[in-house]
Amino acid sequence: MDALNHISTTLALTMGLAWASGINLYATLLTLGLLATTGNIQLPPDLQIVANPLVITAAGFMYCVEFFADKIPGVDSGWDAIHTFIRIPAGAMLAAGAVGTLDPSVELAAAILGGSMAAGSHVTKAGTRVLINTSPEPFTNWIASVTEDVMVVTGVWSCINHPALFLVGLAVFIVLMILLLPKIWAGIKKVFGFIINLFRPAQPPTSANPPQ
Numbered sequence: 001m002d003a004l005n006h007i008s009t010t011l012a013l014t015m016g017l018a019w020a021s022g023i024n025l026y027a028t029l030l031t032l033g034l035l036a037t038t039g040n041i042q043l044p045p046d047l048q049i050v051a052n053p054l055v056i057t058a059a060g061f062m063y064c065v066e067f068f069a070d071k072i073p074g075v076d077s078g079w080d081a082i083h084t085f086i087r088i089p090a091g092a093m094l095a096a097g098a099v100g101t102l103d104p105s106v107e108l109a110a111a112i113l114g115g116s117m118a119a120g121s122h123v124t125k126a127g128t129r130v131l132i133n134t135s136p137e138p139f140t141n142w143i144a145s146v147t148e149d150v151m152v153v154t155g156v157w158s159c160i161n162h163p164a165l166f167l168v169g170l171a172v173f174i175v176l177m178i179l180l181l182p183k184i185w186a187g188i189k190k191v192f193g194f195i196i197n198l199f200r201p202a203q204p205p206t207s208a209n210p211p212q
Helices: 003-035 043-053 053-069 074-081 085-100 104-132 137-162 165-198
Strands: none
Touching: 003 043, 003 053, 003 085, 003 104, 003 137, 003 165, 043 053, 043 085, 053 074, 053 104, 074 165, 085 104, 104 137, 104 165, 137 165
16 A cells, blocks of 8 residues: 555656646746745655755746736747747656656656656647637636646645545546647647747848849
Protein backbone atom coordinates (compact mmCIF):
# COMPACT_ATOMS: atom_id res chain seq x y z
CA MET A 1 0.00 0.00 0.00
CA ASP A 2 2.84 2.39 0.82
CA ALA A 3 4.42 1.69 -2.56
CA LEU A 4 1.10 2.41 -4.31
CA ASN A 5 0.70 5.67 -2.40
CA HIS A 6 4.25 6.69 -3.34
CA ILE A 7 3.60 5.95 -7.01
CA SER A 8 0.32 7.89 -7.06
CA THR A 9 1.90 10.83 -5.20
CA THR A 10 4.87 10.99 -7.57
CA LEU A 11 2.66 10.59 -10.64
CA ALA A 12 0.27 13.30 -9.47
CA LEU A 13 3.11 15.74 -8.74
CA THR A 14 4.86 14.98 -12.03
CA MET A 15 1.81 15.30 -14.25
CA GLY A 16 0.26 18.04 -12.14
CA LEU A 17 3.18 20.42 -12.48
CA ALA A 18 3.47 19.69 -16.20
CA TRP A 19 -0.28 20.22 -16.75
CA ALA A 20 -0.30 23.47 -14.78
CA SER A 21 2.81 24.75 -16.55
CA GLY A 22 1.08 24.39 -19.90
CA ILE A 23 -1.65 26.75 -18.72
CA ASN A 24 0.26 29.28 -16.62
CA LEU A 25 3.91 28.55 -15.90
CA TYR A 26 4.51 31.54 -13.65
CA ALA A 27 1.51 30.85 -11.42
CA THR A 28 2.73 27.25 -11.14
CA LEU A 29 6.24 28.26 -10.08
CA LEU A 30 4.94 30.93 -7.70
CA THR A 31 2.47 28.56 -6.02
CA LEU A 32 5.03 25.76 -5.76
CA GLY A 33 7.68 28.09 -4.37
CA LEU A 34 5.36 29.61 -1.76
CA LEU A 35 4.14 26.18 -0.64
CA ALA A 36 7.73 25.03 -0.22
CA THR A 37 8.81 28.21 1.58
CA THR A 38 5.93 27.99 4.06
CA GLY A 39 6.71 24.34 4.80
CA ASN A 40 3.58 22.90 3.21
CA ILE A 41 5.57 20.61 0.93
CA GLN A 42 8.96 18.91 0.94
CA LEU A 43 10.28 19.26 -2.57
CA PRO A 44 12.49 16.69 -4.31
CA PRO A 45 16.13 17.83 -4.52
CA ASP A 46 15.86 18.84 -8.19
CA LEU A 47 12.90 21.12 -7.48
CA GLN A 48 14.16 22.88 -4.38
CA ILE A 49 15.46 25.74 -6.50
CA VAL A 50 11.88 27.00 -6.99
CA ALA A 51 11.84 27.92 -3.28
CA ASN A 52 14.72 30.33 -3.80
CA PRO A 53 13.59 33.92 -3.08
CA LEU A 54 14.99 35.11 -6.43
CA VAL A 55 12.99 32.48 -8.31
CA ILE A 56 9.83 33.30 -6.35
CA THR A 57 10.30 37.03 -7.01
CA ALA A 58 10.89 36.48 -10.74
CA ALA A 59 7.89 34.14 -10.99
CA GLY A 60 5.73 36.64 -9.10
CA PHE A 61 6.77 39.50 -11.38
CA MET A 62 6.14 37.50 -14.55
CA TYR A 63 2.80 36.31 -13.18
CA CYS A 64 1.76 39.95 -12.72
CA VAL A 65 2.74 40.69 -16.32
CA GLU A 66 0.84 37.66 -17.58
CA PHE A 67 -2.15 38.49 -15.37
CA PHE A 68 -2.79 41.65 -17.40
CA ALA A 69 -1.56 40.43 -20.80
CA ASP A 70 -3.76 37.36 -20.51
CA LYS A 71 -6.90 39.47 -20.21
CA ILE A 72 -6.48 41.59 -23.33
CA PRO A 73 -8.11 39.99 -26.39
CA GLY A 74 -5.55 39.40 -29.10
CA VAL A 75 -2.59 40.09 -26.82
CA ASP A 76 -3.33 36.88 -24.93
CA SER A 77 -3.11 34.81 -28.11
CA GLY A 78 0.23 36.39 -29.05
CA TRP A 79 1.45 35.76 -25.50
CA ASP A 80 0.35 32.11 -25.74
CA ALA A 81 2.07 31.69 -29.09
CA ILE A 82 5.38 33.00 -27.77
CA HIS A 83 5.09 30.89 -24.62
CA THR A 84 4.83 27.73 -26.70
CA PHE A 85 8.64 27.78 -26.51
CA ILE A 86 8.63 28.33 -22.74
CA ARG A 87 5.76 26.42 -21.14
CA ILE A 88 6.36 23.06 -22.82
CA PRO A 89 10.11 22.76 -22.05
CA ALA A 90 9.50 24.07 -18.53
CA GLY A 91 6.75 21.48 -18.01
CA ALA A 92 9.15 18.75 -19.09
CA MET A 93 11.84 20.02 -16.71
CA LEU A 94 9.46 20.27 -13.75
CA ALA A 95 8.16 16.77 -14.42
CA ALA A 96 11.69 15.38 -14.53
CA GLY A 97 12.59 17.20 -11.33
CA ALA A 98 9.45 15.97 -9.55
CA VAL A 99 10.51 12.33 -9.98
CA GLY A 100 13.24 12.80 -7.43
CA THR A 101 15.48 10.01 -8.67
CA LEU A 102 19.04 9.72 -9.90
CA ASP A 103 18.10 7.23 -12.61
CA PRO A 104 18.48 9.12 -15.92
CA SER A 105 16.05 6.81 -17.73
CA VAL A 106 13.25 7.57 -15.24
CA GLU A 107 13.92 11.29 -15.45
CA LEU A 108 13.93 11.16 -19.26
CA ALA A 109 10.63 9.25 -19.30
CA ALA A 110 9.12 11.79 -16.89
CA ALA A 111 10.38 14.65 -19.08
CA ILE A 112 8.81 13.09 -22.20
CA LEU A 113 5.46 12.54 -20.49
CA GLY A 114 5.59 15.92 -18.78
CA GLY A 115 6.39 17.74 -21.99
CA SER A 116 3.51 15.99 -23.72
CA MET A 117 1.13 16.89 -20.91
CA ALA A 118 2.28 20.52 -20.90
CA ALA A 119 1.87 20.64 -24.69
CA GLY A 120 -1.67 19.27 -24.42
CA SER A 121 -2.82 21.74 -21.78
CA HIS A 122 -1.05 24.64 -23.52
CA VAL A 123 -2.59 23.88 -26.92
CA THR A 124 -6.02 23.47 -25.34
CA LYS A 125 -5.71 26.83 -23.59
CA ALA A 126 -4.29 28.67 -26.60
CA GLY A 127 -6.82 27.24 -29.06
CA THR A 128 -9.73 27.96 -26.74
CA ARG A 129 -8.57 31.54 -26.24
CA VAL A 130 -8.50 32.19 -29.98
CA LEU A 131 -12.12 31.05 -30.21
CA ILE A 132 -13.12 33.16 -27.21
CA ASN A 133 -11.50 36.22 -28.78
CA THR A 134 -14.02 36.09 -31.63
CA SER A 135 -16.54 37.50 -29.15
CA PRO A 136 -16.65 41.32 -29.28
CA GLU A 137 -17.04 41.73 -25.51
CA PRO A 138 -14.02 41.27 -23.19
CA PHE A 139 -15.85 39.75 -20.21
CA THR A 140 -15.69 36.17 -21.49
CA ASN A 141 -11.94 36.58 -21.90
CA TRP A 142 -11.54 37.88 -18.36
CA ILE A 143 -13.64 35.06 -16.92
CA ALA A 144 -11.59 32.48 -18.83
CA SER A 145 -8.32 33.99 -17.60
CA VAL A 146 -9.37 34.09 -13.94
CA THR A 147 -10.73 30.55 -14.19
CA GLU A 148 -7.41 29.34 -15.59
CA ASP A 149 -5.51 30.99 -12.73
CA VAL A 150 -7.79 29.37 -10.16
CA MET A 151 -7.43 25.99 -11.90
CA VAL A 152 -3.63 26.21 -11.82
CA VAL A 153 -3.37 27.18 -8.15
CA THR A 154 -5.98 24.61 -7.13
CA GLY A 155 -4.37 21.96 -9.33
CA VAL A 156 -0.89 22.46 -7.88
CA TRP A 157 -2.29 22.37 -4.35
CA SER A 158 -4.42 19.28 -4.95
CA CYS A 159 -1.72 17.29 -6.77
CA ILE A 160 0.36 17.69 -3.60
CA ASN A 161 -2.30 17.21 -0.92
CA HIS A 162 -4.86 14.99 -2.69
CA PRO A 163 -2.97 13.12 -5.44
CA ALA A 164 -5.64 10.48 -6.10
CA LEU A 165 -8.37 13.09 -6.47
CA PHE A 166 -6.16 15.16 -8.74
CA LEU A 167 -5.43 12.18 -11.01
CA VAL A 168 -9.17 11.61 -11.42
CA GLY A 169 -9.64 15.26 -12.36
CA LEU A 170 -6.70 15.09 -14.74
CA ALA A 171 -8.23 12.08 -16.48
CA VAL A 172 -11.47 14.05 -16.92
CA PHE A 173 -9.50 16.96 -18.38
CA ILE A 174 -7.75 14.68 -20.88
CA VAL A 175 -11.07 13.20 -22.01
CA LEU A 176 -12.57 16.68 -22.44
CA MET A 177 -9.45 17.82 -24.28
CA ILE A 178 -9.81 14.96 -26.77
CA LEU A 179 -13.53 15.62 -27.25
CA LEU A 180 -13.04 19.36 -27.76
CA LEU A 181 -10.03 19.02 -30.06
CA PRO A 182 -12.05 19.22 -33.31
CA LYS A 183 -13.71 22.45 -32.14
CA ILE A 184 -10.53 24.19 -31.03
CA TRP A 185 -8.49 23.03 -34.02
CA ALA A 186 -9.19 26.28 -35.87
CA GLY A 187 -7.77 28.22 -32.96
CA ILE A 188 -4.73 25.94 -32.77
CA LYS A 189 -3.98 26.52 -36.44
CA LYS A 190 -4.08 30.29 -35.93
CA VAL A 191 -1.64 30.04 -33.02
CA PHE A 192 0.82 27.94 -35.02
CA GLY A 193 0.34 30.24 -38.00
CA PHE A 194 1.41 33.14 -35.80
CA ILE A 195 4.50 31.19 -34.72
CA ILE A 196 5.43 30.35 -38.32
CA ASN A 197 5.10 34.00 -39.32
CA LEU A 198 7.56 34.95 -36.57
CA PHE A 199 10.29 32.98 -38.31
CA ARG A 200 9.27 33.65 -41.90
CA PRO A 201 11.60 36.15 -43.60
CA ALA A 202 9.97 39.41 -44.55
CA GLN A 203 9.09 39.70 -48.21
CA PRO A 204 10.55 42.72 -50.01
CA PRO A 205 7.91 45.28 -51.03
CA THR A 206 6.72 44.93 -54.58
CA SER A 207 6.53 47.92 -56.87
CA ALA A 208 3.05 49.02 -57.79
CA ASN A 209 4.17 49.93 -61.32
CA PRO A 210 5.86 47.14 -63.30
CA PRO A 211 9.05 48.11 -65.16
CA GLN A 212 8.55 49.31 -68.70
